[in-house]
Amino acid sequence: MDLSIDLCGIKLPNPTILASGVLGVSRCSLARVASCGAGAVTTKSISLEPRSGHDNPCVVTYEAGMLNAMGYPNPGAEAAREEFAAVDQLPVPVIASAVGTEPEEFAAVAEILTALPFAATEIPVSCPHTPGFGLMGGHASTDAIRRITSLVRDKTKLPLFVKLPAGGPEVVDLAKAARDGGADGITAVNTIGPGMVINIEAARPVLGFKKGGVSGPALRPVAVRCVYDIYEAVDLPIIGVGGITTGRDAIEMMMAGARAVGIGSAVYYRGMDVFSEVCREIRTWMEDHGYESLTEIVGAAHQ
Amino acid sequence: MNPLEPRRALVREKIQENRETYSLTLSLADHDHFSYRPGQFNMLGLPGMGEAPFSFSSLHLERGRFTHTIREAGSLTRSICQLAAGDILSIRGPYGNEWPLEKAKGRHLIIVGGGIGIAPLRPVIRHALGNGEEYGRLYFLLGARTEDDLLFREEFEKLTAGRDGTLLMTVDRGEKKELSHIREGLVTALLDEIDVDPEESITFTCGPELMMRFVARQLIQMGQDPYDIFVSMERRMKCGIAHCGHCQIGAMYVCKDGPIFPYGDIKRFADTML
Numbered sequence: 001m002d003l004s005i006d007l008c009g010i011k012l013p014n015p016t017i018l019a020s021g022v023l024g025v026s027r028c029s030l031a032r033v034a035s036c037g038a039g040a041v042t043t044k045s046i047s048l049e050p051r052s053g054h055d056n057p058c059v060v061t062y063e064a065g066m067l068n069a070m071g072y073p074n075p076g077a078e079a080a081r082e083e084f085a086a087v088d089q090l091p092v093p094v095i096a097s098a099v100g101t102e103p104e105e106f107a108a109v110a111e112i113l114t115a116l117p118f119a120a121t122e123i124p125v126s127c128p129h130t131p132g133f134g135l136m137g138g139h140a141s142t143d144a145i146r147r148i149t150s151l152v153r154d155k156t157k158l159p160l161f162v163k164l165p166a167g168g169p170e171v172v173d174l175a176k177a178a179r180d181g182g183a184d185g186i187t188a189v190n191t192i193g194p195g196m197v198i199n200i201e202a203a204r205p206v207l208g209f210k211k212g213g214v215s216g217p218a219l220r221p222v223a224v225r226c227v228y229d230i231y232e233a234v235d236l237p238i239i240g241v242g243g244i245t246t247g248r249d250a251i252e253m254m255m256a257g258a259r260a261v262g263i264g265s266a267v268y269y270r271g272m273d274v275f276s277e278v279c280r281e282i283r284t285w286m287e288d289h290g291y292e293s294l295t296e297i298v299g300a301a302h303q
Numbered sequence: 304m305n306p307l308e309p310r311r312a313l314v315r316e317k318i319q320e321n322r323e324t325y326s327l328t329l330s331l332a333d334h335d336h337f338s339y340r341p342g343q344f345n346m347l348g349l350p351g352m353g354e355a356p357f358s359f360s361s362l363h364l365e366r367g368r369f370t371h372t373i374r375e376a377g378s379l380t381r382s383i384c385q386l387a388a389g390d391i392l393s394i395r396g397p398y399g400n401e402w403p404l405e406k407a408k409g410r411h412l413i414i415v416g417g418g419i420g421i422a423p424l425r426p427v428i429r430h431a432l433g434n435g436e437e438y439g440r441l442y443f444l445l446g447a448r449t450e451d452d453l454l455f456r457e458e459f460e461k462l463t464a465g466r467d468g469t470l471l472m473t474v475d476r477g478e479k480k481e482l483s484h485i486r487e488g489l490v491t492a493l494l495d496e497i498d499v500d501p502e503e504s505i506t507f508t509c510g511p512e513l514m515m516r517f518v519a520r521q522l523i524q525m526g527q528d529p530y531d532i533f534v535s536m537e538r539r540m541k542c543g544i545a546h547c548g549h550c551q552i553g554a555m556y557v558c559k560d561g562p563i564f565p566y567g568d569i570k571r572f573a574d575t576m577l
Contacts, residue, residue: 023548026574032554044548055353056346057395059542060307070541073549201311201333202393204350268546 001283005039005294007237007260008159008184010093010119014039015250015282015294016275019241019264020097020122020163021045021070023272027087034092037276039260041092043084045099045124048109050076054130055208060197065216065243066265067195069129069209072099077112084116093119095161101132103148111155121158123148126165126190128213134190140165142177149181161239163187164226166219171226172233179234187239187262188230189223191215216265219243224256231257231299245269247281254294255301306544309348309393310335314386315368321451324419325384326360326372332391339369341404341426342535342563345396346543347371352379354393356540358423358509358562362430372422372454398543399562402427402507403533411439411499415518417446417490417510421454423535424509432462440499441468446490446514448475453485460484471496491517494525501527507563509535512576519566519577529567534577536562536569 003014017040018024018033024044033041053073060067075083080096087094096118100106110121125145127134138144149162162178164171166189175186191213197206205211223242230238240258244250245266253261266274291297311332318326331337339345339359348354361370375381386392404427412431416424431441443463447453453472463470471493472485486492490510497504506522508515515534522532538550538557545559553572555561570577 022546023551025548026551026553028554028572029548029551029556053541055351056348056541057307057309057354057393059546061305068547070547073541199309199311199393202309202350202391206309208348208351208353268544272545 001286001292003279003282003294005259007239008120010040010159012039012093012260014279015254015260016278017095017239017260017262018042018275019262020124021068022264022267024097025074027084027090030087030094031090033272033275034090036272037279038263039092039275040095040119041090042095042122042262043080043097044074045072045097046074046077046080046109046113047072047099048077048105050074050079057206057208060206060212061216061268062197065214065218066268067193067197067207067212067214068191069194069207069212071130071209072127072133077109081112081116084118086117088117095120095122096158097122097124098152099124099133101137103144103151106148107151107155110152114156114158118158120161121152121156122161122163122187123152124163124190126163128165128191128194129209129211135165140174142173145174145177146181149178149183153182159184161185161187163190165190166192166222166226166242169229172229175230175234175236179236183236185237185239186230186234187241188226189219189242192219192222215243216269217243217245220249224253227253227258228256228301232302244278245274247278247285250278250282251285251297254297255299257299257302259298304335307395307542309395311391312347312394314388314390314392316388317386320372320454323375324372324454326370327383327386328361328368328370329394330367330369331394337367337369338364339397340401341430342402342423343397343399344562345371345394346398346540347383348393349379349382350393352382354395355379356398356537356543356558356562358535359397360422360425362426372419372425374419395543398558400560402563404430407505408437409439411442411504413442413444413497413504413506413522415444415490415506415508415510417514418448418452419454420510420535421445421447424507425455427507428459429462432466432468435467439503442497443468443470444490444493445471446473446510450474450485469496489517490514491521494518494521497525501525504531506532508532516577519570529570530565532566533563534566534569536564536575
């Protein structure tokens with residue numbers, strides 16, 4: 001069964017996308033994930049200057065999900081220019097994640113990355129655990145999102161996705177602000193929180209940054225609802241991200257309105273082959289339930 | 304058990320190996336299950352100071368205890384080296400793969416270590432000397448800046464005395480040049496002493512990447528297969544379980560695909576000095 005999709009003119013062999021932040025530091029690493037069946041891959045977020053990120057531990061799991069506080073470690077936009085120069089040699093489209101503290105930094109990074117053979121740009125305005133960025137940088141208001149998106153829009157010719165935070169009803173307004181700023185699509189959602197896990201024997205928070213964004217199964221129903229609300233409010237393609245671990249999860253997210261699904265934490269739960277596994281499960285489910293095309297599934301829950 | 308959740312380790316014993324290197328013998332503080340294989344590593348950390356990977360320098364658990372040998376190189380390692388018996392640190396692991404001791408059986412074993420890189424080879428040296436009948440000739444070629452930096456020198460001298468293993472050492476700056484088995488110069492010069500067929504040998508090496516590069520290149524020139532040379536790599540690590548991708552070399556992750564790689568798999572990547 002054909003699972004290929006069109007995302008703002010980008011052809012994906014299937015709707016599974018490696019979410020930003022996981023295994024996305026280098027071209028070779030992205031190629032390995034592509035070989036495991038991902039329909040597209042997203043780089044680790046790239047900032048203008050190199051960043052070392054937060055102290056370890058940066059990741060911990062608990063019974064319902066995962067927390068991470070990486071703090072955007074990355075070698076910076078100049079190093080990215082070299083690392084990703086031949087990124088179009090990968091068998092699947094590569095999405096560049098560009099991040100900044102000031103709106104102008106987002107735009108400067110996006111301008112550098114747009115000269116590289118990426119398929120699209122994604123700008124996260126929603127990280128919950130890095131000072132100066134996302135929720136800790138005041139990026140997640142309608143005004144900030146509109147301004148950041150429009151500045152980036154001026155600097156990139158690539159399809160532009162804005163990665164939103166999970167939120168209450170206001171997530172709809174954030175999506176509209178991204179659209180008004182010139183976004184071509186919405187990525188929803190980032191990790192939620194931040195949350196905290198305490199090692200009670202040591203009587204200290206486990207993570208080096210103490211707090212971290214919550215992902216994995218605990219996030220999924222929140223992400224599905226955000227995608228559902230955004231789908232009704234904004235006529236842009238949506239990449240649904242948040243706790244997708246199985247083919248059933250992916251179908252649920254697409255029925256909420258996502259055209260493609262981001263997978264991150266599930267690489268921990270199921271290994272790198274999670275992409276081909278999820279695709280196999282999607283196909284089997286569609287065959288068992290009489291669906292012939294993903295277009296019948298996207299938004300199907302809105303009746 | 305959650306492989307990402309740090310546990311508490313208790314410092315049982317600390318031995319100063321030289322002016323900047325300490326061996327810390329640890330056990331889990333909370334009676335958790337623990338086992339490991341030589342070549343693997345733990346992430347050791349202190350609250351607010353982060354974590355770093357450290358290979359085991361002990362061969363196997365003894366009464367639940369294991370040892371890491373740590374050189375003071377930065378603020379975290381300095382603080383860990385200042386701990387005393389009874390102190391607590393955080394531990395995640397063990398992570399990574401092991402030295403391929405099975406593959407080495409029935410062959411000559413060449414071990415080449417440099418500086419602090421001698422520490423992860425110590426369990427292999429101890430294992431090989433304790434199971435000499437399983438291997439052909441044993442060569443232990445160790446190099447360091449000074450005699451003081453030759454980790455476990457007395458231990459290895461005692462262990463090899465009267466045995467088949469050949470222990471040869473070099474230092475960059477010699478103090479007692481008359482000592483026949485400690486020479487001035489590079490560890491690669493010791494490879495000339497090997498009088499077994501490299502094609503029937505297997506090599507384990509750990510040390511500065513530049514050293515491992517010259518060791519591997521010379522062994523290949525001598526006829527050894529690049530896939531019979533195993534190097535132990537080190538990178539800054541975040542997660543330790545091949546989730547974040549920060550310790551990648553090419554498409555491989557040092558934390559999970561390594562830290563031990565066949566030289567043949569790793570030599571072509573620009574992000575190493577190999």
